[in-house]
Amino acid sequence: MKEAPCAWPEGLKKTKQRESVLAVLEQADQPLSAVEICGRMETGVKPAWLSTVYRVLEQFVEKGIVMKTSVLNSEMAVYELNRYRHKHYAVCVKCHKMIAIDDCPMNSAFPKLEAENFEIMGHNLEIFGYCKDCKHEE
Amino acid sequence: MKEAPCAWPEGLKKTKQRESVLAVLEQADQPLSAVEICGRMETGVKPAWLSTVYRVLEQFVEKGIVMKTSVLNSEMAVYELNRYRHKHYAVCVKCHKMIAIDDCPMNSAFPKLEAENFEIMGHNLEIFGYCKDCKHEE
DNA sequence: GCGGATTTGCGAATGAATCGCATTTTGCGG
DNA sequence: CCGCAAAATGCGATTCATTCGCAAATCCGC
Numbered sequence: 078m079k080e081a082p083c084a085w086p087e088g089l090k091k092t093k094q095r096e097s098v099l100a101v102l103e104q105a106d107q108p109l110s111a112v113e114i115c116g117r118m119e120t121g122v123k124p125a126w127l128s129t130v131y132r133v134l135e136q137f138v139e140k141g142i143v144m145k146t147s148v149l150n151s152e153m154a155v156y157e158l159n160r161y162r163h164k165h166y167a168v169c170v171k172c173h174k175m176i177a178i179d180d181c182p183m184n185s186a187f188p189k190l191e192a193e194n195f196e197i198m199g200h201n202l203e204i205f206g207y208c209k210d211c212k213h214e215e
Numbered sequence: 216m217k218e219a220p221c222a223w224p225e226g227l228k229k230t231k232q233r234e235s236v237l238a239v240l241e242q243a244d245q246p247l248s249a250v251e252i253c254g255r256m257e258t259g260v261k262p263a264w265l266s267t268v269y270r271v272l273e274q275f276v277e278k279g280i281v282m283k284t285s286v287l288n289s290e291m292a293v294y295e296l297n298r299y300r301h302k303h304y305a306v307c308v309k310c311h312k313m314i315a316i317d318d319c320p321m322n323s324a325f326p327k328l329e330a331e332n333f334e335i336m337g338h339n340l341e342i343f344g345y346c347k348d349c350k351h352e353e
Numbered sequence: 354g355c356g357g358a359t360t361t362g363c364g365a366a367t368g369a370a371t372c373g374c375a376t377t378t379t380g381c382g383g
Numbered sequence: 384c385c386g387c388a389a390a391a392t393g394c395g396a397t398t399c400a401t402t403c404g405c406a407a408a409t410c411c412g413c
Contacts, residue, residue: 089390089391090378090379090380090389090390090391091379091380092378092379092390092391092392093378094391094392095391110369111369111370112369125392125393126392126393126394127369127370128370128371128372128392128393128394128395129391129392129393129394131369131370131371132371132391132392133391141344144343147285153368153369153370154369154370167333167335194346194347195305195314195342195344195345195346195347196344196345196346197305197342197343197344198343198344198345200340200341200342200343201340201341201342201343202338202339202340202341203338203339203340204333204335204338204339205282205335205338205339206279206333206334206335207333207334208332208333208334209332209333227359227360228358228359228360228409228410228411229410229411230359230360230361230409230410231409232360232361233360248400249400249401250400263361263362264361264362264363265400265401266361266362266363266364266401266402266403267360267361267362267363269400269401269402270360270361270402271360291399291400291401292400292401
């Protein structure tokens with residue numbers, strides 16, 4: 078994949094740990110928790126302490142290059158690069174299975190918001206209910 | 216407001232505590248955390264212990280009469296009655312201000328999902344970015 | 354009313370996330 | 384290239400939401 082690497086967010090010094098977090102996220106094919114990110118860094122060049130990972134992620138979120146999400150019911154947050162694409166899931170309230178939804182007729186709602194002077198950096202939709210396996214057994 | 220009160224979810228016994236939780240949610244005009252719900256119950260007929268409130272809420276969510284949501288970055292979940300209406304917010308990643316969005320062109324995406332045998336009980340959309348106050352100071 | 358199943362009270366335990374502070378690293382100006 | 388202030392990290396201790404365990408209380412069909 079030849080996409081331009083994330084522009085480095087201004088105001089943050091370049092450190093091994095921060096670059097490493099970003100590298101992990103760039104390689105990830107799905108959202109990761111802070112713990113998972115920390116784990117994957119261990120095998121890489123520069124491991125980091127968990128609290129550092131949390132701090133780095135928080136800064137990245139504020140800069141808008143990372144998205145923090147939380148999947149229904151899980152108290153643990155997950156993080157992913159903000160690819161400025163839509164990420165939608167249908168989550169089963171029982172077994173927490175996640176079904177991906179690709180398209181999203183949502184964009185039409187956005188101009189209105191931007192008129193209100195809200196600078197949109199991303200969005201996140203969660204649809205919840207029962208998946209086909211859980212609908213019956215109950 | 217004369218809307219029919221929530222049908223009692225089958226399979227759950229009617230207890231003072233559960234009725235009380237439901238009453239609090241019916242009167243609430245915004246999503247509440249478990250702690251807030253617990254607090255409001257104290258002034259009512261039947262107070263309950265916090266862990267009980269958590270258990271009751273979890274059951275209500277499974278039955279589909281309550282929605283559990285978590286607003287960006289807050290590790291604390293909030294709960295509200297599932298009014299089967301759309302609830303959307305734009306959340307500022309900096310100050311966490313929430314701007315309500317009323318309409319939602321989302322419904323057209325749903326039939327597809329239901330074809331997949333997913334029984335939709337509600338959905339939740341979060342748009343995040345910078346509100347007009349935080350956009351500048353930075 | 355009785356009895357078995359469900360629910361609650363309560364505290365202890367868990368686990369994600371944050372905080373504090375001493376030490377290290379970064380990047381700018383000389 | 385060097386030094387230094389500011390920023391970032393290591394590390395542990397701490398906070399705080401949520402869950403668990405179990406004995407006592409409550410609910411509901413008979």
